[in-house]
Amino acid sequence: MDLYIKDKVGFRMPAHDKEKRCVTCKEIYHLHMFRENKTCNVCVRKDKRKKYRSAHPKEIGARAILKIALKSGHLIKQPCEKCGAISNVDGHHPDYEKPLDIIWLCRAHHMQEHSRLKLLSDGNA
Numbered sequence: 551m552d553l554y555i556k557d558k559v560g561f562r563m564p565a566h567d568k569e570k571r572c573v574t575c576k577e578i579y580h581l582h583m584f585r586e587n588k589t590c591n592v593c594v595r596k597d598k599r600k601k602y603r604s605a606h607p608k609e610i611g612a613r614a615i616l617k618i619a620l621k622s623g624h625l626i627k628q629p630c631e632k633c634g635a636i637s638n639v640d641g642h643h644p645d646y647e648k649p650l651d652i653i654w655l656c657r658a659h660h661m662q663e664h665s666r667l668k669l670l671s672d673g674n675a
């Protein structure tokens with residue numbers, strides 16, 4: 551029994567056992583790049599982004615327009631409306647139909663706002 555356990559442990563130790571090939575991109579990554587699946591985190595993230603894009607076309611469009619407006623100087627970043635922070639401020643769209651109607655929020659308040667909105671829409675669904 552002891553021997554069996556030792557063998558088991560020995561078998562797990564080599565570096566190559568800590569690596570796995572992703573079924574999607576065929577790259578070999580360390581196991582920490584896999585979360586209980588056969589696809590690496592890179593591909594999982596890519597896939598999530600793709601799904602997000604197709605699920606939220608208006609949001610993506612509104613963000614693209616906002617980016618252009620910022621670049622061209624039509625819009626200027628403002629401090630967070632809730633706390634006045636000036637770093638990591640994002641434009642939040644209360645209505646994606648109006649891409650230039652922006653509320654400026656720092657990352658923390660932006661996330662807070664989105665979880666509030668999510669709660670609201672979940673409650674209505």
Ligand SMILES: [Zn+2]
Nearest residue numbers: 572575590593
């Ligand atoms: Zn991959």
Ligand SMILES: [Zn+2]
Nearest residue numbers: 630633656659
């Ligand atoms: Zn804030």
Ligand SMILES: [Zn+2]
Nearest residue numbers: 641642643660
């Ligand atoms: Zn937002």
